Amino acid sequence: MGRQSTLLLVAPAVLAIGVFMLIPMFIALAYSFMTADPYGGVQAPLTFDAYIQFLYQRDFDDSLVFASDYILIIVRSIYLAVATTAICLVLGLPVAWYIVCQDAERRRLLLFFITLPFWINTLIRTYCWILILRDEGLANKLLRALGVVADPLPLLYNDGSILLGLVYTFLPFMVLPIYSTLERIDPRLIEAAYDLYASRVAVFRRVIWPLAKPGALAGATLVFAPALGSFLAPDLLGGGKKLLIGSLIQMQFTSSRNWPFGAALSIAITAVILLVMVLRSWRAPQREARA
């Protein structure tokens, strides 16, 4: 294939994503330095107000006062995203190892059932938990029927239910990349380790984990990034009362009508995710060099 036809073929994809995804990012970056239009949208003059708003609030006399509201939302979002990633890793690693140890037919079947939820509407998957966790939901009904509790437990609308929803949504993202690295491990390495009287723990620590690490890192990125910006789990299972960044951004473009602040928050989480990815690719070659 000639150079010209290659460029011709690749042009639509590059143009579509460049024009409708990359350029909008830069427009959002520009918007984050503008002043909010109370009717939605932005207006002159240029200002850093949107970023100052992360930490400060303007008082009546126009002086800046430290306000922790937004920074707390950001910290809480990062904490929940990190917790989601950690739980997914702890659950995903043994599951991936179990699948790798099965024969080909069962492996395919198990992978199918782990992959399928990825393609099912997140809105619906999240809604299912409302059916289970709400006051008149399945869990409370069972608990009351068993006589464990007299009054319904408040299972919904707290950090726990948000975390549950996030793990439920993103667990497949962790299992699959770990599986694909574990699958490539040469079984002779593991046999050799056991032949040398290594314990299970030692084999895991010295053989499996070092080889699984790239997959675990890929999975961690795939879970962390969407969990940080998630909207549905906090909105439906958190009740929208305790905000996370995702719902805070969405609000700026709907009820609060503060587009510059919403744009600044989007730029901030994109920056955090880019940073995580850069750190990952920066550490990966080092590891290879050591091996």
Added chain:
Amino acid sequence: MSRPFDWRHTPGFGPLTVAILVFLYAPLLVLVVYAFNASRMVTIWQGFSLQWFVAIAQNGDIRGAAENSLIIAVCATIAATLIALAGALALERGTLTFGRSLVHGMVAMPLVVPEIVVAITTLVFFSALGMHHGLLNLIIAHTVFCIPFALLPIQARLKDMGGMLEEAGRDLYASEWKLFRRITLPLLMPAIGAGAIMAFVISLDDFLISMMVSSAGSTTLPVYVYGMMRLGVTPEVNAISTVLLAISVVFVASALLLGRKRRAN
């Protein structure tokens, strides 16, 4: 009772995997069971009934939203699959040198950037340009985030195929177009089908981006269903959710079957 030592068998991992699968599927099962419950009180079982499915089929708003979703998904799927096919051919068979990783990075963007960021940047973009075309805006937005999902299976298939058959055709003086029509395209067809189905499902299921970009007349089905959910748990929500769930499962299972056919060939 003692078995010979087998490192492939770790005690506890089997039950854990079963527990995880139950965790993944039990909530969906709960939804489906409730959707067929005759009672208006969702949690009290009063017998099997299809009445809620009939009710949503007769709801004009739901039908309108479903129509919008279908139009958007079909248009976005066709556009994204064509763009992805061309892009995959260029990436696997073309002569990109230093631009390759750049193209790869750009194509991966819709997968890495959080949905909420894509949603608001798209909204900002359309409003900066003053574009208020309802469905067309949504079709454009959907096409963009569907491209990687259509591209991945096609690119994987091209990589698997290798260039041997095309080389053979070239040795027999077939033109590039004829090579594509007679060799590459027929062999790629299952992967193109799988990619198109994945794009279709992703478009049909999208909620967040659609919610931010859609305007009054262009509500999609998930956006409408979200509105219903916010008002509370009702049998109608359960029924429409079950329908959306069934559509995803049927389409994805058929896409994965196409993938298996690929291996058999």
